[in-house]
Amino acid sequence: MREQGKIFLGLAVFVLAMAITYGLWTNSSEHGIEAAGTTALFLAFALCAFIGYYLAFTARRVDSGAGDNPEAEVADDSGELGFFAPHSWQPLSLAVGGALAFLGVIFGWWLLYWSIPVILIGLFGWVFEFYRGENQNQ
Template sequence: MKSEAWIFAIVTIFFALVTPAYWFIAGDWTGTSALTMTTLLAVMVTFYLGFHAKRMDPRPEDRKDGEIADGAGELGFFPPYSWWPLWCGLTLSVCVFGIAAGAWWLFIIGLVLGALAVSGWIFEYYRGVHAH
């Protein structure tokens, strides 16, 4: 994680230099505050990655003697196809459209259908073809 910490350190330095330059060139409070918050966020991520990089065992890509084969093995569980994210996204769009249009009844319908879609997504590995 040292390489990621260095990348974010470079990003932090970049935003720390760009923020005052933007203020002097544009004089815009909104952009300056956004760039300031971006700088602070990059500082936070840099310190987090640097803190954990010192306390964890180095990964194969962090070691100088690391080989490609050292990173082999199981990478994790990748689920097969699923239709539930589509239904969750559609019900979220119904909820947002209901709020934007001022139709609270449509928002409530979206919430009910969204609860069904989220529960289907959570429990998809407990029933059906992919049940354990």
């Protein structure tokens, strides 16, 4: 996890340099700065920095894995990775609600009146999925 953090932090530095270069390069006295690309690059920098910081911070609190050992084999990282829900319809509900919410930005904010309940139902169902029904823990 430590190596992935370094990779993302290095990528963040590169994207920041590209964002500054792009912002200066597209800046002209006639048209002003090109805001969409510059903003997207600065947001990509922030995303890489957040992920890199999280991975670097988490790497200090957990044991180092096979990815941090340069002498490790691929098979050293095999085994159980965690528990994942075997089947769930809740991500589909969240995806439909999220798609409606983003369509609300395009077509009108009124569409949020239908998307927010769908998102809340999907989120509530996903959080409490293992507290009810056939997946209920005994």
